Amino acid sequence: MDCRAVMRLATASTGRGSRGSLAAAFLAVAALTALTWGGVSCSPAPRQGPGGEERPNRAVILATTTSVHDSGLLDVLIPQFERASGYRVKTIAVGTGQALALAARGEVDAVLVHAPAAEEAAVAAGIVVDRRPVMHNDFVIVGPPSDPAGIRGLKSAPEALARVFAARGRGARFVSRGDDSGTHQKERELWALAGLGGDPPSPGSAAPGADEGAGSASWYQETGQGMGQTLIISWEKQAYTLADRATYLTLKPRLDLGVMVEGDPRLANPYHIMRVNPVRFDRVNAAGSRALVEWLTSAPAQEAIGRFGLEQHGQPLFEPEEGAEGP
Template structure:
């Protein structure tokens, strides 16, 4: 009896020692996927399945794509369609796939001086803010969120510049921008996930445009698709292409897509991301 246990222990140690050391995958992604806790919730499953360690670098979309374009990341998960297409056109990435989408909302001081709660859509709300010259905080960091903000301003035929004192471009992340807006009782555009995660720390702010949940968001221009793009090994031979492709296939697989769709329901009472791979 004693001997057999001993043999088992030795066998166990031997198997463990023989198992290949985990490979490392560097994932460059946006702060929204990380700050909401989505990646922490799903990535351990990939690590266990693929015997891999995932290093997550959470930055703005601009820098995430730059990391990929420099061959410093193996795969990117970002949300700024035009920049993504440019990334693929430049042969820095290959085989972009849809993963999921979330949406943006406009938040602002509870008093809502520009009365944007009655606005038809985000563009209308922006017009009202500009008309009153109510303080608006911009991410100003070339992130996916700011790219969306700029595209909304473009439809209003207004181009805010830093000379306009009501328009404050602070060049910081979403959480910092929301905290700034809370202090200044200002308006800003945010992704719903970060808003929900931070909401109870923002007593002066209220969600004004975008509806209580993603399904209730009437302004379809506020939808925000995420894509996964493995970095092109032909251009950047040092990347771990096989593992990057494995990750892209895994995050678009039905099982992971279900995990993504369920994420946040227990904590916020609503999903933060809607999976849409292969659709």
């Protein structure tokens, strides 16, 4: 829209009181709308139009996990990809479960998630193709400095969870994502390995010395939110939780939660990217998602991943994949 036309609209809306304030207000909203949408000729810096209008280079929709998103890694990687490829990327931060569910409906073009079992099931079902490792880090069990369950320094994650369960009557609490995310799936796997019957065990299940102490009913709480929010809630409640190291390090300066258990091989946390099957969903941006997968596994992207977080946290938040360049 022409800038002057907008100005005329705006003037008309404010200048003539005799036309009635109602028309003035309506024109004002209309002028504001026109100004903001057609702002190309008026706003100080030329801006791109609303998304999704470039037909030949359609936007690529990437569904990823809150753990990747909250770390800020994609804010570094995606602009580099956009410059290198010309594609625009829409990053949707959801849990792994929701990301794969969106993929199963063909709503997104690629997914970057961390739940190997669920990913393999999606590949087997023909929902996604071309699954490739991008990076990895590890999960840590974090908790309050007082450590009511006495798990600090344990080498076995399932044993640590069993002790949290056993100490539930003594003020030990556990906060769970509860959102079918990759972290939540890992947590349930660890509860199952803890051998208490159930993931997580119900307070009444046969644990060594289990007694129904007062207040033990709320020892296990589900937030249903992302990793960052869940860590904040754990801190507020002085509870234990399972977190990926990247999000933990990102929030560590704000939170009084320490790493209790780390280094158990069962706490490995690999991230894979995969393309949503274009054969199955005809509206998928096949070329764009292929370009994104190729770029994220390329040397420049892998280097950027290895550098990310070094300055701020003294250690990289994610380890790039070795030999990720070859399939």
